[in-house]
Amino acid sequence: MSKKFKRSYKFALNTSTYITVFLTGLITFYEYIQLEVNLASIFVFALLCFVFSFFIIQLRIEFFIYKRVKSIYDSVSVLDQSSLSNPRTTSDMKTLTEEVERFxxxxxxxxxxxxxxxxxxxxxxxxxxxxxxxxxxxxxxxxxxxxxxxxxxxxxxxxxxxxxxxxxxxxxxxxxxxxxxxxxxxGDLDLYIEPFNLVELVEGVFELLEMKSAKKEISLNFDKEYAPIYVDGDKERIQQVVTNLIVNSIKYGKKGGTTEISFEELENSKIILRVNDNGEGIEKEHIPRLFERFFRVDKTGSRREGGSGLGLSIVKHIIEAHNEQIFVDSVYGIGSEFSFTLPKSQEILEEETDASLLN
Missing domain, CATH: 1.10.287.130 (Signal transduction histidine kinase, dimerisation/phosphotransfer (DHp) domain)
Structure with missing residues (x-):
């Protein structure tokens, strides 16, 4: 506390000294020229004193505060990574204030x-x-x-x-x-990217999960018949993604319900695969956390169903490792839709381009 008083006293002392020197000099000047004292001279004297005092106090206060704040800012700005990579020079109180507020x-x-x-x-x-x-x-x-x-x-x-x-x-x-x-x-898990038939892969997953879905009387099917759809990706990992999503739909599905797979070709040469079910659905508040490790919407029922609690988290990481996206759309009590994109096979795209050129 004493240090703060000493600093303020020093500031006041210096400011008072400047004003005193100025006023003494001004009075001396008046005496030297032996100016007659009248209302006009008093007004001029008062105006000069006011203007000088205003500017000297304003500049002194700004400099005094700026110096202290700048010292604090310099001390902590080393913690700001952006300041290290792109140092900024501040030369006025407004800029410094903005910098401190931003920091x-x-x-x-x-x-x-x-x-x-x-x-x-x-x-x-x-x-x-x-x-x-x-x-x-x-x-x-x-x-x-x-x-x-x-x-x-x-x-x-x-x-x-x-x-x-x-x-x-x-x-x-x-x-x-x-x-x-x-x-x-x-990034230690290497992906083996190759073209493969996505429809055939889903059919294989249907066969693997046939008994599991039959226990809950849930039917696994496509929304319509599809010709082969070729995409580029790690076939084994994408099979794991599809398996996890379908297992999830069976786990939370209603007895006698359905799990439906559909495909759609997007304009940017992407194929989007959708997994729809008419199960429990997910409340909105839980959707942002679905892909967290071990997060379970139903803390008791899902544990009875088994699983590691890591299925959706693995799905998200595999899709992101392919530089693709996964989406969730769900209405509680009605059902859920999980979907993800994959690039259409370059070989198929080239064949289609060549065929269009020949036609």
């Missing part, structure tokens, strides 16, 4: 973003621990029971070992999915 807003936004990330990190760690804890405790429980004497009973031993094996399989499933997402995020 303050930027840091406020950065702090809010860090808070959101911190909450996400805490939630993610909690979800990971929960997902791993359940199968771990299951496996541990069966093994401890066997060690306590149940291993002597052949029927119990086989049953418990089978259940423990399922728990281990679930752990491996979760770890593999996490490993895949990590590789996709870091």
């Amino acid at each position: 303050a807003k930027g840091k406020k936004l950065e702090i809010e973003t860090l808070k959101v990330r911190e909450n996400y990190r805490k939630e993610f760690i909690g979800n990971v621990s929960h997902e791993l804890k359940t199968p771990l405790f299951t496996v541990q429980g069966y093994i401890l029971t066997l060690l306590d004497g149940a291993i002597k009973d052949k029927k119990v031993r086989k049953k418990y070992l089978n259940r423990a094996s399922k728990g281990v399989d679930r752990l491996i499933y979760i770890v593999k999915d996490l490993d895949m997402i990590t590789k996709l995020e870091t």
Whole structure:
């Protein structure tokens, strides 16, 4: 506090000195020329004093504040990445004020973003621990029971070992999915891009999931008959995307419902694949978080259905690794549509171009 008073005293002392020197000089000048004192001379003297005092105080205050704020700004601007890459020179209070306000807003936004990330990190760690804890405790429980004497009973031993094996399989499933997402995020998972028939790929997924859909009496079909549609992409990864989306539609679908696949060719030589269902649908508030790891709309039902909780997150990362987009449209209680784009095969495009030229 004493330092602040000393600085303000120094400022006041210097300003007073300047004004005193000016007034003394002005009076001396008046005495030197022996100007007669009258109303006009008093007015001129007062005007000169006012103008000089106004400018000297204004300039002194601006310089005093500017110097202090500039010092603070210089001290913290090193934290601003944009300032490091594109340094700015400020020479007036208005510009400096704008810079400080911009810096303050930027840091406020950065702090809010860090808070959101911190909450996400805490939630993610909690979800990971929960997902791993359940199968771990299951496996541990069966093994401890066997060690306590149940291993002597052949029927119990086989049953418990089978259940423990399922728990281990679930752990491996979760770890593999996490490993895949990590590789996709870091770019360590190489994609093998090749042309393939997207319609044929979906038909193959239908066959794989035929029994799963039959248990819930959900029919898997196309909205109409399609000729072969060739796209460029990693066939194995796109099959995983389609599988995850259809499995998701079956998991949250209504008994006796349908999952329908449709294709559409866009103007920019893209093919969009849509997966429609008439299941539960998703509430609007949950849609922005659907592709987060371990995020579940239904915290209980989805766990009973199984899965790692990473399916949609993997879908998003695979599509983004192809430099494509994925979309969600859902109405709660009516159904959902997941769709993504892929580029039409260049070989097919070239053949179509050659054919049009020949015609």
